[in-house]
Amino acid sequence: xxxxxxKFNETIKMGLDxxxxxxxxxxxxxxVGPQHPGSGHFRFTIKVDGDYIxxxxxxPGYVHRGEEKMCEYRNFIQNIPHLERPIIxxxxxxxxxxxxxxxxxxxxxxxxxxxxxRALASELNRQVYTxxxxxxxxxxxxxxxxFMWPMGDRELFIxxxxxxxxxxxxxxxxxxxxxxxxxxxxxxxxxxxxVEYFEKRLTEYEDIFYNNPLFxxxxxxxxxxxxxxxxxxxVTGSVLRASGIPFDVRKAEPxxxxxxxxxxIQYMKTCDSFARSTVPFLDMKESCHIIRQLLDKMPKSGxxxxxxxxxxKGPPGESYKRVESGRGxxxxxxxxxxxxxxYRVKISxxxxxxxxxxxxxxxxxxxADMPSIYWSLNYWPVEADR
Amino acid sequence: MSAGQSDTQSGSxxxxxxxxxxxxxxxxxTEIVVPKFEQDLVNKIVSGFGDKIVQVLHVRRGRTKIIxxxxxxxxxxxFVRDTLGFDHAESVSGTDxxxxxxxxxxxxxxxxxxxxxxSQILALSTRIDxxxxxxxxxxxxFKSVEYHERETFEMLGVYFxxxxxxxxxxxPEDWADIPPLRKEFRIKGR
Amino acid sequence: xxxxxxxxxxxxxxxxxxxxxxxxxxxxxxxYAINWGRIWSLWPVHLETACCSVEFGAASGPRYDVxxxxxxxxxxxxxxxxxxxxxxxxxxxxxxxxxxxxDQMPDPKYVIAMGACxxxxxxxxxxxxxLPGVDGIIPVxxxxxxxxxxxxxxxxxxxxxxxxxxxxxxx
Numbered sequence: 001x002x003x004x005x006x007k008f009n010e011t012i013k014m015g016l017d018x019x020x021x022x023x024x025x026x027x028x029x030x031x032v033g034p035q036h037p038g039s040g041h042f043r044f045t046i047k048v049d050g051d052y053i054x055x056x057x058x059x060p061g062y063v064h065r066g067e068e069k070m071c072e073y074r075n076f077i078q079n080i081p082h083l084e085r086p087i088i089x090x091x092x093x094x095x096x097x098x099x100x101x102x103x104x105x106x107x108x109x110x111x112x113x114x115x116x117x118r119a120l121a122s123e124l125n126r127q128v129y130t131x132x133x134x135x136x137x138x139x140x141x142x143x144x145x146x147f148m149w150p151m152g153d154r155e156l157f158i159x160x161x162x163x164x165x166x167x168x169x170x171x172x173x174x175x176x177x178x179x180x181x182x183x184x185x186x187x188x189x190x191x192x193x194x195v196e197y198f199e200k201r202l203t204e205y206e207d208i209f210y211n212n213p214l215f216x217x218x219x220x221x222x223x224x225x226x227x228x229x230x231x232x233x234x235v236t237g238s239v240l241r242a243s244g245i246p247f248d249v250r251k252a253e254p255x256x257x258x259x260x261x262x263x264x265i266q267y268m269k270t271c272d273s274f275a276r277s278t279v280p281f282l283d284m285k286e287s288c289h290i291i292r293q294l295l296d297k298m299p300k301s302g303x304x305x306x307x308x309x310x311x312x313k314g315p316p317g318e319s320y321k322r323v324e325s326g327r328g329x330x331x332x333x334x335x336x337x338x339x340x341x342x343y344r345v346k347i348s349x350x351x352x353x354x355x356x357x358x359x360x361x362x363x364x365x366x367x368a369d370m371p372s373i374y375w376s377l378n379y380w381p382v383e384a385d386r
Numbered sequence: 387m388s389a390g391q392s393d394t395q396s397g398s399x400x401x402x403x404x405x406x407x408x409x410x411x412x413x414x415x416t417e418i419v420v421p422k423f424e425q426d427l428v429n430k431i432v433s434g435f436g437d438k439i440v441q442v443l444h445v446r447r448g449r450t451k452i453i454x455x456x457x458x459x460x461x462x463x464x465f466v467r468d469t470l471g472f473d474h475a476e477s478v479s480g481t482d483x484x485x486x487x488x489x490x491x492x493x494x495x496x497x498x499x500x501x502x503x504x505s506q507i508l509a510l511s512t513r514i515d516x517x518x519x520x521x522x523x524x525x526x527x528f529k530s531v532e533y534h535e536r537e538t539f540e541m542l543g544v545y546f547x548x549x550x551x552x553x554x555x556x557x558p559e560d561w562a563d564i565p566p567l568r569k570e571f572r573i574k575g576r
Numbered sequence: 577x578x579x580x581x582x583x584x585x586x587x588x589x590x591x592x593x594x595x596x597x598x599x600x601x602x603x604x605x606x607x608y609a610i611n612w613g614r615i616w617s618l619w620p621v622h623l624e625t626a627c628c629s630v631e632f633g634a635a636s637g638p639r640y641d642v643x644x645x646x647x648x649x650x651x652x653x654x655x656x657x658x659x660x661x662x663x664x665x666x667x668x669x670x671x672x673x674x675x676x677x678x679d680q681m682p683d684p685k686y687v688i689a690m691g692a693c694x695x696x697x698x699x700x701x702x703x704x705x706x707l708p709g710v711d712g713i714i715p716v717x718x719x720x721x722x723x724x725x726x727x728x729x730x731x732x733x734x735x736x737x738x739x740x741x742x743x744x745x746x747x
Contacts, residue, residue, distance in 0.1 A: 060555070060556055061555065061556035061557060061558070064556045064557065066566065066573070068567065069566055069567060069571075069573060070573070073573065231473050231474060231498050231499060232473070232474070232529050232530070233474075233529060233530055234474035234475060234476070234528070234529070234530025240498070245498050247498055247504065252504040252505050253448055253504075253505035319449075320449060320494060320507060320509065322476070322507075329476070331476055331477060331494070333477065333479055333492070333494065335481055343481070344479075344481045344482075346477060346479035348476055348477030348479075348494070352533065352534075353476075353530065355533060356529075356530065356532060356533055385556055
């Protein structure tokens, strides 16, 4: 009898040992891959325990086109068309920084009117970029009206840029030495009318999107990035300003004529996803003031471009210049060795620096919060891969 | 060929005063003036470690560059973070100089917490041997260099000791060629 | 009486003739109807390859409304879609995934190559990571040139695809 009972107990124990699940069995590995409506052309692997994410590993490189290597085989002016493709909808800013760095290397002076037009195109592009970001944010969270309205308003700004530069998105407008052409007639009045209309629209956006209780519930208190962590991780742009650090390259080291423009840095202290989605909206409002001031203060006439030799080059040297693009501080480190082609070009983009915050914020949050955290970090894969 | 080292202080200052005469510049009237704040910064580092170790390459308005030997880079980076106040890295990049048989790795450091330093970028650079490229990693001092160092590893072949993942990042999984940013890697047709 | 008329010897002939008549009477209108259904409901897979995706997004906006052609970005699975728009550069890392996505789609499926980079490699033809054109890995129906193509060009490309589908034979 004892023997049988002992055997019975042993069998039960053995069965329970087999049935007991290990730590690894509970986790499920998901690949939020390049073909996914919620991630764009970027892949990250996550491990999920029930509803909570416990591990995240980003895997960029699906759009790595070798921009930095290609820069070494073309001269300074030929580099402009392919350098503006990484951020195609904000292309004026990424070539702005390049032009500033080349002007420092080759010692080129930009005329005053050219500087004003450059800043004007940069501000218009900032509006275009932020509206695209807002549209995709709407569709990620299922708010399809918020996809249609910004896309429609964006077309009006693209019309202005098309009248100014000749192309919808890939302008090739900034070159080392200034801009390619002057503003057309009647542009000033059109621009002012558009800015006035847009400011009224911004109040409507606030009503349907930012005051929407569903949006607030999905983003408030989600993905908290404290001030110390933001400094340690080295994030930039609106992610930084939503964590309570008022840093903007246009105020910290003003380039061109930004030291004569009066504007305030918009920042918020709540550090969550809602703050990260409100800061670009406030930036757009501030940008409208900047556009008005630029149009007022622009000199009435003058050259827009410095006269360049056919193959501009400078003495051997290096330079690092940065500009506030729609996504953050965009820096160029250019080394030149005295020939018309650069020796090394390194682009430091906001998306690549903000990518470090992605595994940091996703671990410990729920799977359903992933779109609102991911897109609030303002990550554009084409730019991060260069 | 070495782009940084041939650049003297006065030559760069001349270039700087010419190109930013449209900006509000302190050194507008005089020809050769070294900006004081940046010179103080650099002097603090040099006095802490000595002239033999820290070499100053250029001092311009807002940009300073020093070059240190690879063995001392961790101590100097700790000093820069604790005493001077630079708290994150804007970018980490490497340049291949086959004529000197060296690779130059350069860290651009910026500051968010100290107001005076918000327009300053300190470039901390070091030169290592091209055939055996190893360097201690700064990841324990500045966490923000993690992905930049990984990209420099795969693009130039520089091994960072102490970095948790020296792996392929942006290139395809089946990449079987030399690191692309080396000068002997030629792209097709050119 | 029918039992007398229809006997095993001429049953086959009757069915054969009936099949012929049915084929001629119904095939053409049926084909027309099926193709009409396919043309006005092309659903693209949500696969953005590179920078042309910005113009594809603008095409879905209110000004160049592409939804009136039936092209709704189906945010469901790709097993329900029948159109791939290869938007832009295809890199060597993305190429196996593109082929996998193409294989997983059910028949009939169509491919539009959008942008200069998808046709021949475009601006990036001498880069080390870029495929010179996408028609080496998947069969392309319509090429839409431009860098990036304007949304109107994309709409013209889909109209060409519609013409091609109208003329195709269904099986």
